Amino acid sequence: MKIRKNDTVLVVTGKDKGKEGKVRFAYPKDERILVEGVNFIKVHSKARRQVRQAGIIEREAPFHVSNVMLLCSRCDHPVRIGFRLLEDGRKVRFCHSCGEAID
């Protein structure tokens, strides 16, 4: 998957379009990510012993990785990512704009 944990991404579609955030979790199998401060959903919760507050709480929900673009720290804008194979066989991501390796 092109986006990984701790990447800084920009949301390019949906209700949170234009928001930036850090990827907190990545779920490569589902191609989904959880981003700090993005895609809040309302969750109805019942009162439990551990949770004092009952009712509706808001929390971030995972969403599809195609809704974001990576923010390149060098270009300082959203970029497309490519993969490059190193001589030792490792596959690294690189920025299409500046050519800088990201991993």
Ligand SMILES: [Zn+2]
């Ligand atoms: Zn770049």
